[in-house]
Amino acid sequence: MQANGCSQHNGTTDSSLVDPHSIRTSASTSNGAVTANGTMTGQNSKNLSKTDQDIVRLIGQHLRGLGFNQTAEQLIAESGCALEHPTAARFRAHVMDGEWDKTEDDLHELEALVKGGKEDVIKMRFLLLEQKYLELLEDGIPLKALECLRHELTPLKYNTERVHVLSTYMMCSSAPELRESSHWEGKGPVSRQKLIENLQEFLPPSIMLPPRRLFTLLSQAVEQQKEKCPYHNTQLDSDLSSISLLMDHICTKEQFPSATTQVLWDHSDEVWYCQFSPDGTRLATGSKDNKLIIWDVDLDLFEVRHQRTLDEHKFGVGFLTWCPDNMHLLVCGPDETNEVYIYNAVTGEVRQRIHQNSDDSLTYAAWMPDGRKLVVGGVRGQFYYCDIDGNVIDTWEGIRIQGLAALDDKVVLAADTHNRVRAYNFDTLQDFPIIQEDHPIMTFVVDDKKEYALVNVASQLSIYRYPLSSYKGCHLWDLKDKVLLRKFHGQTQAFFTIYSCFGGLNQDYVASGSEDHKVFIWHKRRESPVAVLEGHRLTVNCVHWNPCEPSMLASASDDGTVRIWGPKDKQRRRKECLCFFCSQTV
Secondary structure, eight states, rough: BBBTOOOOOTTOOOOTTTGGGGGGTTTSSSEEOOOOTTTTEEEEOOOOOOOHHHHHHHHHHHHHTTTOHHHHHHHHHHHHHHSSSSHHHEEEHHHTTTTHHHHHHHHEEEEEEEGTHHHHHHHHHHHHHHHHHHHHHHHTTTHHHHHHHIIGGGGGGGOHHHHHHHHHHGGGOOOOHHHHHTTTTOHHHHHHHHHHHHHHHTTTTSSOOOOOHHHHHHHHHHHHHHHTTTTTTOTTTTGGGGGTTSOOOOOOGSSSSSSSEEEEOOOOOOOOEEEEOSSSEEEEEEEETTTTEEEEEEEETTEEEEEEOOTTOSSSSOOOEEEEEEEEEEOOOOOTOHHHHEEEETTTOOOEEOOTTOOOOOEEEEEEETTSSSEOOTTTOOOOETTTSSSEEEETTTEEEEEEEEEESSSEEEEEETTTTEEEEETEEEEEEEEEEEEEEEEEEEEEESSEEEEEEEOOOTTTTOOOGOEEEEEEEEEETTEEEEOOOOOOOSSSSSBBEEEEEOEEEEEEEESEEEEEEEEOOOSSSSEEEEOOOOEEEEEOOTTTTTOEEEEEEETEEEEEEHHOOOOOOHHHHHHHHHHHHH
């Protein structure tokens, strides 16, 4: 928030705008006394409620932070409310002036008001003396600095390690070297204001207002509005300076991925899987037609262009996953496939082919975060831990794999045929339960922060005996607390394997395909969909959100197509560009 060309937020002091000496008078402008909570009493008191007093104090603090000192003083005088306890006001002024001996006297007066008692008083004194010591060093007075270190800081017997670090700064030969070594802003209003903010943490707000308190409250209000907004999916209003405080925050559906910007027809059969690369610049799609196609992604036009087709594997692509290095791809086939291919997506060459036994069924894979190791498995009980060169490091016997996800370089989550997800530690060779469902887990995916799991659960009940609403669909689980947070409504999943995903701004959304030919999008906090995308003619097998563009996602379907989804304005812009290109060609 800016005013008169100033970029200081409320409560931030700039020496060019605020006279720190004016703070001394803020407690005595009106005729009357100051109570412990900072309220002026006397002939100018307006008999304000506690809430009104707080509002006046916040406004006064904000005005002073903007440099409107006379206006702030007039507000204080007319309302009868002091911004701070008079001793706290003097304390602030003395800190900003660097009068360290006087701050000691102020601190003694404030001692009974400090929240944590004597222990916190020692911490406050330490912070003051640390600033004093550094300023003496910067001023080129090492003897006085050494005296401060030996006879004032050390006797406190607090944070001895920090005292040792401070002593090393005596060796700095210049002020710039001192500032660089200590990561300190140097003597002046900036470092002293930061010191004030650190000291305020030890005093109750009735005595000294927290820094930029009005700004903090407004930011919290806007954040709460964003959380309630079902379509908040853009970074453009990430701070208060880019939005209006005169109305509630609301996003329109126009900026949400709700329109088809492109349809890809290059596959000749059912498309089973799609996934964007971690950097969002490429898309990989796999089909029953044995083709793996790599596409280049234009994030401006929301358009993808065919780069190359990979078909060395000779089996339908049932699953694929990008390596964290944005270069390698793991490719798995359907149930009868006993090998996994590692492609170099840049050159199109096969980096490695993982094959152990002809009876294996290797249908799922996951990269470890280091990008050098991976796990593969399948429903026949194979579970291999390998390196990128195809060497098997370890195995876990008897686990019928229905899905894989790596939590770190040693721990892997695996869904199995017992309707559960368990964690397997390949370092300690221990496993432990994470998720238990009542019905078969078809697939699952973990968010980037490894906090949540999105599980696709299918019902084994007959479609002729039960309505579609009885099918289980997508469930959101908390991995840390191991609890089911939410069951999302609307999506249909009874017989087929459908892959869902997290995505959007801060991965606040989840998306899934469905057997009724639609794409469903939910906010993580809402059980009902915020958007239902129509366009496919058969089951949507997989949906994936571009990790670098919150408004772009791809869906793969049994109708043989891949659809790219984006905001409606992107759809219009692409059409205009195509029309311009056609007219130029003609």
